[in-house]
Amino acid sequence: MASATDNAVPQARPVSAKVVVSGGFGVGKTTFVSAVSEIAPLRTEAKMTSAASEVDDATFVQQKTSTTVAMDFGKITVDQGLVLYVFGTPGQDRFGFMWNDITAGALGALILVDTRRLDECFNAIDFFEQRSVPFVIGLNQFDGAPQHGIEDIREALDLGADVPIVRTDARNSDGALDTLVQLLSHILTTLSQAAVPAAAPAAPTTPEVAPPNPSARPAPVVTNDMRSAAMSALAAERGQ
Amino acid sequence: MGNEDDTEVMESEGSFMRPYLLTGGRTRSDAGELAVEAMVAVSAGSTKPDQKELAQIYTLCETPNSIAEISAKCSMPLGVARVLVADLWGAGTLEVLETTRSDDIAIVRRLLDGIRNR
Numbered sequence: 001m002a003s004a005t006d007n008a009v010p011q012a013r014p015v016s017a018k019v020v021v022s023g024g025f026g027v028g029k030t031t032f033v034s035a036v037s038e039i040a041p042l043r044t045e046a047k048m049t050s051a052a053s054e055v056d057d058a059t060f061v062q063q064k065t066s067t068t069v070a071m072d073f074g075k076i077t078v079d080q081g082l083v084l085y086v087f088g089t090p091g092q093d094r095f096g097f098m099w100n101d102i103t104a105g106a107l108g109a110l111i112l113v114d115t116r117r118l119d120e121c122f123n124a125i126d127f128f129e130q131r132s133v134p135f136v137i138g139l140n141q142f143d144g145a146p147q148h149g150i151e152d153i154r155e156a157l158d159l160g161a162d163v164p165i166v167r168t169d170a171r172n173s174d175g176a177l178d179t180l181v182q183l184l185s186h187i188l189t190t191l192s193q194a195a196v197p198a199a200a201p202a203a204p205t206t207p208e209v210a211p212p213n214p215s216a217r218p219a220p221v222v223t224n225d226m227r228s229a230a231m232s233a234l235a236a237e238r239g240q
Numbered sequence: 241m242g243n244e245d246d247t248e249v250m251e252s253e254g255s256f257m258r259p260y261l262l263t264g265g266r267t268r269s270d271a272g273e274l275a276v277e278a279m280v281a282v283s284a285g286s287t288k289p290d291q292k293e294l295a296q297i298y299t300l301c302e303t304p305n306s307i308a309e310i311s312a313k314c315s316m317p318l319g320v321a322r323v324l325v326a327d328l329w330g331a332g333t334l335e336v337l338e339t340t341r342s343d344d345i346a347i348v349r350r351l352l353d354g355i356r357n358r
Binding site: 012015016043071082084085087101104106184188191 | 275276277278279281304306308309311312313317318319321337338339340341342343344345347348349350351352354355356358
């Protein structure tokens with residue numbers, strides 16, 4: 001019907017923000033999204049051809065196989081004027097091209113890790129490091145998974161002391177929300193440090209921009225380039 | 241829990257062109273690219289479009305919904321929802337609400353306080 005509707009313009013005009021939940025295949029991303037979301041998680045799909053062509057040409061229909069990439073996401077209404085979306089990245093690396101779309105403009109990322117399959121998070125770490133997106137590593141609790149020490153995992157993942165590594169349980173709503181809070185705290189710390197005008201990379205943290213926990217160990221100066229190089233070396237060793 | 245992501249990838253043959261008939265084959269709109277989290281609402285004094293899919297989007301956006309929600313709730317691929325919404329935006333039927341900049345400290349603080357106090 002083209003008749004003029006009597007719609008009132010919605011009174012609330014919320015601003016939206018986004019964080020991303022990433023990690024390897026079957027690591028609990030969807031479970032995490034469900035745990036923090038106030039709505040039942042929604043699933044959106046993107047149809048992709050292997051050629052990722054700009055224009056779909058129906059004449060190739062017989063030859064092409066299309067792939068549907070599904071992304072689950074949830075929503076948290078923080079207040080009347082602010083909504084946070086939590087997006088899970090597609091679980092398989094071959095859909096990395098969708099990650100740009102999902103992560104563009106994200107405040108930060110939670111990278112979920114299954115300690116039995118540590119190497120599955122390498123691609124995610126690499127991805128967010130290269131784009132300077134702040135991230136937190138969440139060790140998801142799986143029954144029967146070995147309980148490695150945090151520092152052992154930090155070493156295995158070749159991460160600097162500035163990247164928080166926390167234990168989380170994606171099955172538990174309170175635990176998952178705590179992890180989300182830890183991610184937001186880390187984003188805040190990262191932004192506060194970046195906001196210091198002309199901060200010299202090698203300078204120790206100045207008192208007025210110290211993170212909320214001054215007892216934290218000083219972060220070693222590790223550039224993303226150095227970490228990526230180390231990561232690539234590690235990945236190469238593992239034959240990736 | 242280990243298999244929860246297994247449904248993420250579904251192979252299908254021959255169906256991928258159909259949704260794009262709605263967009264006249266376009267994968268992007270002249271009006272511009274929209275973020276998946278961008279929220280959309282109907283413009284004041286606008287008229288509900290005739291075409292079924294557009295009308296569906298319009299009705300949904302009587303309360304603000306994101307591109308991703310429109311895609312999920314209207315069962316249309318993300319790319320299609322994005323193009324149709326961008327067209328409606330370009331025509332002045334829908335308004336795109338503000339998304340945050342990824343370096344907005346005030347917003348992060350508000351999110352942190354809001355979620356911590358849940």
